[in-house]
Structure formats: C-alpha cells, structure tokens
Amino acid sequence: MTTVLIVDDQALQRLGFSMLLEQYPDLSTVGEATHGGEAVRLAAELRPDVVLMDVRMPGMDGIEATRRIVQSGGRSRVLVLTTFDLDEYAYAALRAGASGFLLKDALPEELVAGIRAGDAVISPGLTRKLIDAFADRMPGRTPEQDRRLDALTEREREVLTVMAAGWSNTEIAERLSLAESTVKSHVSRVLAKIGARDRVQAVIFAYDAGLVRPA
Numbered sequence: 001m002t003t004v005l006i007v008d009d010q011a012l013q014r015l016g017f018s019m020l021l022e023q024y025p026d027l028s029t030v031g032e033a034t035h036g037g038e039a040v041r042l043a044a045e046l047r048p049d050v051v052l053m054d055v056r057m058p059g060m061d062g063i064e065a066t067r068r069i070v071q072s073g074g075r076s077r078v079l080v081l082t083t084f085d086l087d088e089y090a091y092a093a094l095r096a097g098a099s100g101f102l103l104k105d106a107l108p109e110e111l112v113a114g115i116r117a118g119d120a121v122i123s124p125g126l127t128r129k130l131i132d133a134f135a136d137r138m139p140g141r142t143p144e145q146d147r148r149l150d151a152l153t154e155r156e157r158e159v160l161t162v163m164a165a166g167w168s169n170t171e172i173a174e175r176l177s178l179a180e181s182t183v184k185s186h187v188s189r190v191l192a193k194i195g196a197r198d199r200v201q202a203v204i205f206a207y208d209a210g211l212v213r214p215a
Contacts, residue, residue, distance in 0.1 A: 003030045004115060005048040005076070007039040007065070009057040017052060020108055027115060036060030040068045043076050050115050051078045053098070055089040063092045070097030070197070077198075079114055091134045094127075099198050127166070127203045146209040151193040157211070159186040163199065164206035 006017045006029060014032045021027045030046050033039040037060045043051055051069060055062035066078045080093040080101040090101040102114045149157065162172055169187065173180040187199070196202040206212050 001026055001028055002050060002116060003028050003046070003048040005029075005031045005033065005039065005042055005046060005051045007033040007036070007051060007057075007062065008054040008081070009034050010054075013054070017111075020111065021115075024112060027112065036062060036065030036068075039065045040072075043069045043074060044072060047074060048076050051076050052102075052115070053078050053080050053093075055080055055082060055093055063089065063096050066093050066098050067096040088134060091130055094130070094200055094204060097197065097201065099200060127200055129166075131203065131207055146205075148194045148205075149209055149211065152190065156186055156190050156193070159183065160190050160194075160202060160206050161211055163187065163190075164203045164212040 004021060004027060006014050008014050008017070014034075018029045018032070021029050030048050031042045033042050035057050039051065039053065039062075040060075051066075053062040053066055062080060066080065069076055069078055077099040078093070078097065080090060080098045081104050082090040082093070082101050083104055084090075087101075093101060100114065100117075102111055106114070152160065158176070159172060162175070167175070169180055169183045172178065173183045176183075178186075187202075190196075191198070191202055194202060194205050196205055
C-alpha cells in the first residue's frame, strides 16, 4: 500500500485527487493539507510514502514545504504538481529536493504511475532539459570543490556523468558494455556515496559539483 498526502489550497482539486486514488486498492489518501505549513506538520505526523504537492499556495508555498520535508530526513517522496514541464517552479522544487514533478493536466493513469514509481518520476532526459533551461541559476563549482566526488571510483564517476547527460540505465549498459544489473549497482552506490535520495538529485549534484556543464 502506497500512502499519499494531498497538498493543495483548492478544495475541488483535493477532492478530485482523493476520489481518483480511491479507485486503486494499492493507493491510500492518509491526509490533506491546504498550505505548506500544514503539509510539513502532517508529513511529520503521518509519514506518507508520497506527498502530492501543489507549488503555488498562499503562505508557505510548495517549494519551501518541500525543502522542509526533505530536510527532515523522513521517508516521504515529494511529487510536485506544476503547469508546464519547463516551469521555473518545477526547477525550484527539484532543487529543494523533490523526487519529480507531474503536470496538472496529466492523464489519471499518468498521475497514478507517478505516485507508484519507486524512483524519480521524470526521465533523465527531461531532468537535463529542465536544468539546462535554468542553467544560469546553478552554483557553477568545479569538481575539485566537492569532496563527495573523491569517494567515487573512476567507473562510478563515469556513470554519474552519463546519468547527468540524460542516459537511461539501458543506454548506459549498452554504451559502456555493461550488464544492466551492474549499472543498477553502480547507480545505487553513487546515490549512497553522494547522499542523493534519488536519480534526479544525483543529476542536480553532478551539475552543482561542476562534473557536467549545461548544454
């Protein structure tokens, strides 16, 4: 069972999402919040698997709420609802620690698939496209400035680099002549060593550390 906290300041939106999730026996709405501050409190209290977070709300917005939920070290993944795939709000939410974003006009099955996903909800290619669109806001450090890179083996650094370039596990396996199971092991070790919650955060780390540059 995947538990979900719905966060939106509009009652009809919350009702619609809740009614949708009720149709799936493996999904359960455990709470609803009307603003970011309430979302942070309920996430700590209810410990949902997924927080479905609107970003534009009065008071504490979804971006700050996402940052606080992620920094708390809890189990919840935050999925942000946004209007456009290259939205600066989506970018800011990923920077704040969100595991992905979903478009508000997504089909019901796309929303459900995103909630069920165990890893990042957006593809590596779209992650890079989004970061490139807002590249002028990246810190722009050099690889030597982040000591977490020192913990990576040469192969792991290579895998992180091509992850940030938008390659999927299948593409990495094919192009580096590795078994896909080996690639998954490398990715898991990379995430652990750099302290990234998921693949999206690993891509952002690679840009922040200067390991890759915007296209």
